Amino acid sequence: MTDDVERALADTFAQDWGRLVATLIRLTGDWDLAEECTQDAFAAALRTWRRDGIPDVPRAWLTTTARNRAVDRIRRERVGAEKVRSLVVQTDELDLDVMDSGIADDRLRLLFTCCHPALSLSSRVELALRTLCGLTTAEVARLFAVSEATMAKRLVRTKHKIAVAGIPYQVPSAARLPERTPAVLAVLYLMFTEGYAATAGPHLVRVDLCHEAIDLARALAALVPDDPEVAGVLALMLLQHARASARTDVDGVLVPLEEQDRAAWDRAAIDAGLAQLRRAVRRERVGPYQLQALIAACHATAPTSADTDWVRIVSLYDELVAVLPSAAVQVNRAVAIGMARGPQAGLDALDGTPDHPLRHAVRADLLRRLGRADEAASAYREALTRTANQAERAYLERRLRA
Amino acid sequence: MQYLLLISADEDLAVTRMRDGAFASFDTWIADLEQRGVLRAHVGLHESATATTVRLRDGEVLLTDGPFAEGREQVGGLAVVDCTDLDEAVAIAAAHPAAAFGQVEVRPVRVS
Structure with missing residues (x-):
């Protein structure tokens, strides 16, 4: 039973976190409140579902709970009777049909707001990962290689700008x-x-x-x-x-x-x-x-x-590198050249590419195929210093032992 | 919401552009805002060489000849617009003739 509840909650979290937060932002106009009430609803679900069983439509249960929680919080913080009334009016119409038709809109609304051009590109990604995908602040911090405290500050600053600068919550x-x-x-x-x-x-x-x-x-x-x-x-x-x-x-x-x-x-x-x-x-x-x-x-x-068809892939990479000359594209183009024209040609193409986490692993692979084992080994070791993903690390270590 | 539009540009360039007809599009810009009833305030400024910068330090008033920030890009005008959201303010800023050769900073006005 316990496992069922936890599994159902994990599934609902993965599928519906973004939808729930998006709907709550629309109802309350308050990003922090929306996130906190959604979190509270998940915490409440763990207790209630264990006692009463998993509801037929978990998302509806969570939306109602999060909305009620928001009403309580706004009342308690005496933000003003007017705001509570408008929240109640809006949520009274929140039956399942309305919810289902409106939900895609809510998520897109949140997505377009997170991606507003008045925000920096990194702010957009950070906020979308946190708010829309439900990554924890610690997880987002790790992605951007900063401390959790720094990321928390950055997220606060972004949400503050959205509120104060009047970035509209709409598609x-x-x-x-x-x-x-x-x-x-x-x-x-x-x-x-x-x-x-x-x-x-x-x-x-x-x-x-x-x-x-x-x-x-x-x-x-x-x-x-x-x-x-x-x-x-x-x-x-x-x-x-x-x-x-x-x-x-x-x-x-x-x-x-x-x-x-x-x-x-x-x-x-x-x-x-x-x-x-x-x-x-x-x-x-x-x-x-x-x-x-x-x-x-x-x-x-x-x-x-x-x-x-590596020859076609190389020609597609040639087109791609012309419009998107990123390090990743250039490194992957060298991989394709290595497959189409042999490892030495790949290595030559790799020589001119900018630094990228994948570059050393690619170099190691090309050297291995050329039979230059010692150089390959040192490139694999270098590659290991460039990834924290355990699946990638295990692969590189296996190559190093081979 | 109210936004301050801080209009700035290379001053020499601004003089040339205004002489070459930017004045006309500026009049259109103002007229459109007035007709829509969104313009709360607007002022154009004399060139930055006429500015005096004032500081009070240790009880003493210190004056400097010129603007507080040196440089070619200088503020030439200010407007306050009343908009529904940032998108509308950005559209207004983009339509200002100086946006084409200078820049317009859009700042939300603090409500006390």
């Missing part, structure tokens, strides 16, 4: 959507990549973050169906995430792409990703997300590792 009008969407895509993709390859911790993949990012990208694609980069991001996430279960072995050690069991890839997700990608490229406005999705599609559709 922008259709006219403003095109200029506002790229910032949202950047945050969604960062959210996904953190889920796809967690910066630290025991697991390579944080499935909850990946699902949340994919879910939000779907909601965004429904809102702006004409933007090929939105469909591109969704396609990219689906294609990458389709490989999730094959990316680590039974011991939780990372398995590189060429050694993955392709039968374990999620075919339905790949098909969904390919369908999104076809929709996107039909519009003939190819951007960086579509290019990355096209690369992911090359891998997803190759029946075996040996069948991979």
